[in-house]
Amino acid sequence: MADLLVTGTLALDDVRTPFGEVTDALGGSATFFAYAASFFTDVKLVAVVGQDFPKEHLELLAGRGVDLAGVQVTDGRTFRWTGEYGYDLNEARTLDTRLGVLADFKPELPPHYRRCPFVFLANLDPVIQLDVLRSMERPRLVALDTMNFWIKGKPEALRAVLHEVDALLINDTEARMLAAEPSLVRAARAILAWGPRVVVVKRGEYGALMVTPDRFFFVPAYPLESVFDPTGAGDTFAGGFMGVLAGEGGTSEAALRRALVYGSVIASFTVEDFSLNRLKRLTRPDIEERCRAFREMMQVEL
Amino acid sequence: MADLLVTGTLALDDVRTPFGEVTDALGGSATFFAYAASFFTDVKLVAVVGQDFPKEHLELLAGRGVDLAGVQVTDGRTFRWTGEYGYDLNEARTLDTRLGVLADFKPELPPHYRRCPFVFLANLDPVIQLDVLRSMERPRLVALDTMNFWIKGKPEALRAVLHEVDALLINDTEARMLAAEPSLVRAARAILAWGPRVVVVKRGEYGALMVTPDRFFFVPAYPLESVFDPTGAGDTFAGGFMGVLAGEGGTSEAALRRALVYGSVIASFTVEDFSLNRLKRLTRPDIEERCRAFREMMQVEL
Numbered sequence: 148m149a150d151l152l153v154t155g156t157l158a159l160d161d162v163r164t165p166f167g168e169v170t171d172a173l174g175g176s177a178t179f180f181a182y183a184a185s186f187f188t189d190v191k192l193v194a195v196v197g198q199d200f201p202k203e204h205l206e207l208l209a210g211r212g213v214d215l216a217g218v219q220v221t222d223g224r225t226f227r228w229t230g231e232y233g234y235d236l237n238e239a240r241t242l243d244t245r246l247g248v249l250a251d252f253k254p255e256l257p258p259h260y261r262r263c264p265f266v267f268l269a270n271l272d273p274v275i276q277l278d279v280l281r282s283m284e285r286p287r288l289v290a291l292d293t294m295n296f297w298i299k300g301k302p303e304a305l306r307a308v309l310h311e312v313d314a315l316l317i318n319d320t321e322a323r324m325l326a327a328e329p330s331l332v333r334a335a336r337a338i339l340a341w342g343p344r345v346v347v348v349k350r351g352e353y354g355a356l357m358v359t360p361d362r363f364f365f366v367p368a369y370p371l372e373s374v375f376d377p378t379g380a381g382d383t384f385a386g387g388f389m390g391v392l393a394g395e396g397g398t399s400e401a402a403l404r405r406a407l408v409y410g411s412v413i414a415s416f417t418v419e420d421f422s423l424n425r426l427k428r429l430t431r432p433d434i435e436e437r438c439r440a441f442r443e444m445m446q447v448e449l
Numbered sequence: 450m451a452d453l454l455v456t457g458t459l460a461l462d463d464v465r466t467p468f469g470e471v472t473d474a475l476g477g478s479a480t481f482f483a484y485a486a487s488f489f490t491d492v493k494l495v496a497v498v499g500q501d502f503p504k505e506h507l508e509l510l511a512g513r514g515v516d517l518a519g520v521q522v523t524d525g526r527t528f529r530w531t532g533e534y535g536y537d538l539n540e541a542r543t544l545d546t547r548l549g550v551l552a553d554f555k556p557e558l559p560p561h562y563r564r565c566p567f568v569f570l571a572n573l574d575p576v577i578q579l580d581v582l583r584s585m586e587r588p589r590l591v592a593l594d595t596m597n598f599w600i601k602g603k604p605e606a607l608r609a610v611l612h613e614v615d616a617l618l619i620n621d622t623e624a625r626m627l628a629a630e631p632s633l634v635r636a637a638r639a640i641l642a643w644g645p646r647v648v649v650v651k652r653g654e655y656g657a658l659m660v661t662p663d664r665f666f667f668v669p670a671y672p673l674e675s676v677f678d679p680t681g682a683g684d685t686f687a688g689g690f691m692g693v694l695a696g697e698g699g700t701s702e703a704a705l706r707r708a709l710v711y712g713s714v715i716a717s718f719t720v721e722d723f724s725l726n727r728l729k730r731l732t733r734p735d736i737e738e739r740c741r742a743f744r745e746m747m748q749v750e751l
Contacts, residue, residue: 330673330675330676331654332674333674352633354667358672362745364749365656365669373632374632401750442749444664445666445667447668447744
């Protein structure tokens, strides 16, 4: 089992969906990622929060064995996101973003973090992503997530960090935007030419597609009767994916495929309730049972 | 190998996509279906055309071994469809529909058609679909396709025919519309309660989902660099699916799954060119090769 470092956001979210709403809920890309990955491996977190961040949230992560030595608690307010979803739960509408302490985030890696072999740069300013990556000592697998805000706002910094990562996890609209190419296959191939050897395109309720230079792999999304809140689905997908790879210590095609199934499984639990509520009740046997269901849903004899 | 009967439209299409356009092109749900199915089994066609329908189109189908004894050539003009697609190729915009001889279509089944064990009721007035079905003698598997026009326009007739079919093939938007239910899983379950024991939800570039009372199965769409014209994708998907089932003479879960993969394979070729142009160049070895690629894209060891 290998350690997994993640940098990203810890946040307080206000979220409204057609099925309910929450205020001041625990959120953030690194939160969701770390919690999901903690089922499979030891996670080290690099992030910043303000003095207003409830201690119980940090205790929740610590209780999952997440190493918080890289979490700075600074003067100011925690990053806040306010968003809503319509009946088409595939896309969030951001109503408000307050960076707070994130605006001046200078990540500092404790010395024992620097040799982490698996690294995930969750959605964050690409300048900070690169900064964290350059502090690491020869990681084995580095993956990155990003979003439209950075694709439009910091394209050069994003290309610079992409050049140094092994895998990009990105949603389909953003993959097309990043490559300026309406064909998803061509978009993925263009991105492969910029550095990553793996592109994982997240497609919400349609699952995900992994593109490598000579192969494709599809993983479906688990067919749920009810989705309550998609917030964190992509981050927990990434957390399951990277958690399984780090847990196995593997980066083979077979390991990548297996890891994607686990990512899809964890994401399917995440959306069954608001914030991390469903994950908090989740057990490893629940995960394994749904994995078996995935295998059954994908099986065909030709 | 068992025979497969299809009723649906033979049409002349004007189609524009971002990548080109065709006028007076061979189209129609039954045309695409029959051509695709002809790779796998013997097809019997029930349809109507006007005197203007070019003989070469009928010869094309006859050349594939399609039995045309049930095709009426009547006074009047052939059904015409004019449509276009934007860069999002998932949805056609209908610009014009001229029913022509289809307006008074009274299907007549030649006696040797009546014992066909596999039946496909392609997109058509549900009153006609039911009429054809009632002329058959105890078919083993009946499947049906429909569209928003009939869901809104003839809901009772559609429910009546649905009550008597084994499988519904329908696209995702229309499945939700038919069941008046935004959750696809719930929509499929609602439809299962009305008669069919299999619901296949077609999701365009995202593949298809098969729902049976106790199981799900996913088949991806083949990841293409270029899609030229999606017209006929759904009909050839159905043609491959039903063609393989009839060819095997099977209706088991394993056969249904295998048939869905072939459906997705055939549809992936269809969209690579306008009208039936790509299918006309297609060979059985091409199909088998892409099937092997599908198996590879879906394989995972958990």
